[in-house]
Amino acid sequence: xxxxxxxxxxxxxxxxxxxxxxxxxxxxxxxxxxxxxxxxxxxxxxxxxxxxxxxxxxxxxxxxxxxxxxxxxxxxxxxxxxxxxxxxxxxxxxxxxxxxxxxxxxxxxxxxxxxxxxxxxxxxxxxxxxxxxxxxxxxxxxxxxxxxxxxxxxxxxxxxxxxxxxxxxxxxxxxxxxxxxxxxxxxxxxxxxxxxxxxxxxxxxxxxxxxxxxxxxxxxxxxxxxxxxxxxxxxxxxxxxxxxxxxxxxxxxxxxxxxxxxxxxxxxxxxxxxxxxxxxxxxxxxxxxxxxxxxxxxxxxxxxxxxxxxxxxxxxxxxxxxxxxxxxxxxxxxxxxxxxxxxxxxxxxxxxxxxxxxxxxxxxxxxxxxxxxxxxxxxxxxxxxxxxxxxxxxxxxxxxxxxxxxxxxxxxxxxxxxxxxxxxxxxxxxxxxxxxxxxxxxxxxxxxxxxxxxxxxxxxxxxxxxxxxxxxxxxxxxxxxxxxxxxxxxxxxxxxxxxxxxxxxxxxxxxxxxxxxxxxxxxxxxxxxxxxxxxxxxxxxxxxxxxxxxxxxxxxxxxxxxxxxxxxxxxxxxxxxxxxxxxxxxxxxxxxxxxxxxxxxx
Amino acid sequence: xxxxxxxxxxxxxxxxxxxxxxxxxxxxxxxxxxxxxxxxxxxxxxxxxxxxxxxxxxxxxxxxxxxxxxxxxxxxxxxxxxxxxxxxxxxxxxxxxxxxxxxxxxxxxxxxxxxxxxxxxxxxxxxxxxxxxxxxxxxxxxxxxxxxxxxxxxxxxxxxxxxxxxxxxxxxxxxxxxxxxxxxxxxxxxxxxxxxxxxxxxxxxxxxxxxxxxxxxxxxxxxxxxxxxxxxxxxxxxxxxxxxxxxxxxxxxxxxxxxxxxxxxxxxxxxxxxxxxxxxxxxxxxxxxxxxxxxxxxxxxxxxxxxxxxxxxxxxxxxxxxxxxxxxxxxxxxxxxxxxxxxxxxxxxxxxxxxxxxxxxxx
Numbered sequence: 001x002x003x004x005x006x007x008x009x010x011x012x013x014x015x016x017x018x019x020x021x022x023x024x025x026x027x028x029x030x031x032x033x034x035x036x037x038x039x040x041x042x043x044x045x046x047x048x049x050x051x052x053x054x055x056x057x058x059x060x061x062x063x064x065x066x067x068x069x070x071x072x073x074x075x076x077x078x079x080x081x082x083x084x085x086x087x088x089x090x091x092x093x094x095x096x097x098x099x100x101x102x103x104x105x106x107x108x109x110x111x112x113x114x115x116x117x118x119x120x121x122x123x124x125x126x127x128x129x130x131x132x133x134x135x136x137x138x139x140x141x142x143x144x145x146x147x148x149x150x151x152x153x154x155x156x157x158x159x160x161x162x163x164x165x166x167x168x169x170x171x172x173x174x175x176x177x178x179x180x181x182x183x184x185x186x187x188x189x190x191x192x193x194x195x196x197x198x199x200x201x202x203x204x205x206x207x208x209x210x211x212x213x214x215x216x217x218x219x220x221x222x223x224x225x226x227x228x229x230x231x232x233x234x235x236x237x238x239x240x241x242x243x244x245x246x247x248x249x250x251x252x253x254x255x256x257x258x259x260x261x262x263x264x265x266x267x268x269x270x271x272x273x274x275x276x277x278x279x280x281x282x283x284x285x286x287x288x289x290x291x292x293x294x295x296x297x298x299x300x301x302x303x304x305x306x307x308x309x310x311x312x313x314x315x316x317x318x319x320x321x322x323x324x325x326x327x328x329x330x331x332x333x334x335x336x337x338x339x340x341x342x343x344x345x346x347x348x349x350x351x352x353x354x355x356x357x358x359x360x361x362x363x364x365x366x367x368x369x370x371x372x373x374x375x376x377x378x379x380x381x382x383x384x385x386x387x388x389x390x391x392x393x394x395x396x397x398x399x400x401x402x403x404x405x406x407x408x409x410x411x412x413x414x415x416x417x418x419x420x421x422x423x424x425x426x427x428x429x430x431x432x433x434x435x436x437x438x439x440x441x442x443x444x445x446x447x448x449x450x451x452x453x454x455x456x457x458x459x460x461x462x463x464x465x466x467x468x469x470x471x472x473x474x475x476x477x478x479x480x481x482x483x484x485x486x487x488x489x490x491x492x493x494x495x496x497x498x499x500x501x502x503x504x505x506x507x508x509x510x511x512x513x514x515x516x517x518x519x520x521x522x523x524x525x526x527x528x529x530x531x532x533x534x535x536x537x538x539x540x541x542x543x544x545x546x547x548x549x550x551x552x553x554x555x556x557x558x559x560x561x562x563x564x565x566x567x568x569x570x571x572x573x574x575x576x577x578x579x580x581x582x583x584x585x586x587x588x589x590x591x592x593x594x595x596x597x598x599x600x601x602x
Numbered sequence: 603x604x605x606x607x608x609x610x611x612x613x614x615x616x617x618x619x620x621x622x623x624x625x626x627x628x629x630x631x632x633x634x635x636x637x638x639x640x641x642x643x644x645x646x647x648x649x650x651x652x653x654x655x656x657x658x659x660x661x662x663x664x665x666x667x668x669x670x671x672x673x674x675x676x677x678x679x680x681x682x683x684x685x686x687x688x689x690x691x692x693x694x695x696x697x698x699x700x701x702x703x704x705x706x707x708x709x710x711x712x713x714x715x716x717x718x719x720x721x722x723x724x725x726x727x728x729x730x731x732x733x734x735x736x737x738x739x740x741x742x743x744x745x746x747x748x749x750x751x752x753x754x755x756x757x758x759x760x761x762x763x764x765x766x767x768x769x770x771x772x773x774x775x776x777x778x779x780x781x782x783x784x785x786x787x788x789x790x791x792x793x794x795x796x797x798x799x800x801x802x803x804x805x806x807x808x809x810x811x812x813x814x815x816x817x818x819x820x821x822x823x824x825x826x827x828x829x830x831x832x833x834x835x836x837x838x839x840x841x842x843x844x845x846x847x848x849x850x851x852x853x854x855x856x857x858x859x860x861x862x863x864x865x866x867x868x869x870x871x872x873x874x875x876x877x878x879x880x881x882x883x884x885x886x887x888x889x890x891x892x893x894x895x896x897x898x899x900x901x902x903x904x905x906x907x908x909x910x911x912x913x914x915x916x917x918x919x920x921x922x923x924x925x926x927x928x929x930x931x932x933x934x935x936x937x938x939x940x941x942x943x944x945x946x947x948x949x950x951x952x953x954x955x956x957x958x959x960x961x962x963x964x965x
Binding site: 527553561563565576 | 816858866900905933937958
């Protein structure tokens with residue numbers, strides 16, 4: 001029976017963004033005849049519209065490929081992975097479901113930050129990693145140099161690695177051969193106790209929450225009683241199946257297989273990525289290692305532009321959460337923005353995806369407040385508070401100290417930009433750790449940085465200062481004490497809670513001033529003069545004034561044309577609907593996002 | 603407001619040349635075309651039946667003074683044939699300094715006109731040229747003088763808001779000296795499709811910015827007050843007793859019927875507008891036919907606040923809007939932007955120039 005396992009390979013493809021992962025996956029699917037060419041849509045596995053648009057894979061979609069090699073038929077399970085740092089944990093669980101990984105490297109770009117980060121993840125999971133060089137058709141391809149880079153920087157043999165063009169289909173068969181020859185077959189005892197890893201989940205309106213699993217030991221079939229070892233929940237299996245890449249029901253999934261389990265599971269919260277599924281009647285003693293509860297790291301407030309649509313926003317978030325266990329939200333009440341939600345995300349990209357989906361799929365007009373991280377605030381009375389909403393920060397006198405989350409940052413860059421990057425990291429309160437010249441054209445920089453600075457336009461600044469040539473990645477490294485203060489904005493003397501921000505003491509003045517200046521530009525003139533003040537506690541640190549409106553009168557009612565005048569007023573009123581009121585001051589909804597763009601004019 | 607009364611508007615969509623800022627319906631057509639138009643106009647008047655008594659008639663345009671004697675007589679004949687016109691009804695005609703003569707004024711008086719509105723716009727030759735008027739300062743003064751000799755009730759229009767025109771208040775003073783009893787001073791609005799719109803875009807024509815405009819406006823208001831004219835609406839000033847009854851009727855929600863291309867009517871709670879183009883108008887095309895039951899609250903507020911008579915709190919309530927529950931309203935009252943008197947609320951005239959902001963906050 002070992003013969004069956006010998007003919008299975010479970011693998012994933014890891015790559016830096018844009019190195020051609022999805023295109024290779026499509027070629028493999030095409031080449032193995034899994035989906036006929038006629039039905040091929042570009043990049044099959046990126047199923048979400050948004051993923052297609054952003055050219056990135058967010059959700060994982062596994063596929064079973066059948067390939068004949070040396071006269072024998074092999075089952076190759078491809079588990080696609082998201083490449084973005086926000087989803088590192090999900091990637092790590094996908095990797096844990098495999099025995100091997102294809103490390104895809106762009107022949108002109110070479111090794112990038114995510115290449116390295118993902119390789120480390122693969123090594124952590126003891127995967128056999130096979131280097132593949134892609135995009136050899138590009139005129140700028142430098143195959144030999146990139147081979148050396150892979151050997152020097154990553155330490156993987158690359159001398160005889162497949163060099164392909166996924167786009168043109170060149171040498172793609174070599175990849176399939178390498179998978180079979182180099183990646184080990186799964187091990188496992190299909191007669192043992194059931195042990196599966198959940199590496200992803202999604203929600204189906206008819207079948208409930210679906211577990212995407214890798215079976216390590218035992219078998220699972222319809223009617224079995226299964227136990228989720230972390231949540232301790234028991235379900236009866238209603239269906240098992242595989243992905244081709246559409247779902248296809250099968251009778252049984254055995255050790256070594258990749259597939260899905262459905263069990264009328266009503267909420268996706270019961271299906272935790274990284275959890276172990278075992279038999280409820282005959283469970284294993286210990287779960288698979290590596291389970292972690294994912295914690296959001298970036299937070300922001302989300303409010304409906306039209307306050308009356310609060311209920312719709314709630315429904316939309318509920319629906320998104322069905323499919324996204326990592327999304328967190330709780331009701332929030334802002335004096336400026338009314339009722340809305342405080343939401344937690346895995347990172348900025350995750351935040352962006354969720355807000356865009358709310359707008360696109362649910363047709364909601366929303367206001368999002370500036371993203372924040374979660375601070376550990378130690379009070380003088382010994383309590384510790386986790387504060388992710390600036391307005392919840394206790395008064396200064398009650399605070400003993402504040403700790404902020406830190407991350408280890410890896411930056412890969414051509415040497416020309418080292419100076420600019422060091423300036424940026426310095427400006428972002430970074431602590432220099434190390435710098436390595438990998439070769440003539442590539443330097444690796446290591447910094448420790450506050451996460452709060454990363455989410456505050458670090459990525460955009462890096463991109464603009466290096467003309468897009470640098471790549472970066474980060475991983476959390478705990479909390480460290482910092483001198484942080486809250487800067488509040490007063491409009492006409494009234495505090496606008498949605499504009500408060502927690503910033504480092506040394507930056508409070510400049511940020512306060514910039515924000516006041518920006519608000520002056522965004523907020524239209526009102527009937528009376530409106531002072532804008534930035535303050536820390538009771539201390540005013542910046543002031544701007546919006547002068548009073550001088551003229552707002554339109555359309556004489558000529559020849560009795562009342563309709564025209566009314567329509568003009570209605571048009572103006574439409575614009576006002578997007579305004580929020582603080583005291584008697586009307587603020588356009590864009591103002592609340594303006595904190596984000598403070599550094600635009602640098 | 604008496605329910606058995608009605609106002610009549612006659613639109614004359616012809617000009618010798620269209621002014622550069624004008625977005626109204628107007629054509630530069632020869633007399634033959636004018637005859638044809640007047641024929642249709644008369645037909646339209648004849649087909650309108652009402653028991654109501656006409657309290658005001660207003661000839662607007664375009665340039666009504668462009669019409670030949672024959673044509674203007676035809677229109678008056680039709681009006682007299684079809685309507686009962688109140689004794690002392692206010693009958694106004696708009697004239698342009700370049701197309702009006704003493705003889706025409708005599709003719710108008712003879713036909714029953716008792717008020718003329720002269721399109722002066724400015725008394726600065728450079729400005730007049732810039733906005734495409736066909737007259738100059740001298741012609742304007744001549745026309746106003748002639749009008750004042752023949753009519754007791756003369757109004758003049760002045761345009762406000764050109765960047766380099768800082769003397770509008772002086773022109774107003776001069777006109778009052780000449781005997782004008784009423785001044786309408788409208789802020790220059792820039793509409794897409796007009797030559798001025800393009801010039802502004804190209805940067806060859808400049809409008810006064812809001813702060814400057816506010817100053818010019820304030821100067822004009824003070825000057826006219828000193829001259830003995832009171833401001834009874836955002837843009838209208840008059841010696842007591844010389845307010846435009848026709849315009850007031852629009853603002854107090856009175857009935858009116860408009861004849862001619864693009865003319866508006868408001869009858870029994872319904873608004874309608876005739877087609878803009880002549881051919882559509884000849885085919886009796888009506889656009890913008892709407893019932894005002896839904897829009898009455900808004901209209902009453904913005905019409906009332908723009909002029910001296912304000913808005914009745916009780917009336918709004920009867921329409922289903924309790925303005926006293928509006929936080930903005932209370933705020934405005936507290937700050938003196940609005941004030942209440944005898945169950946009505948009014949816009950403090952200091953805030954006329956930002957009336958849309960106030961109105962929008964109340965709607």
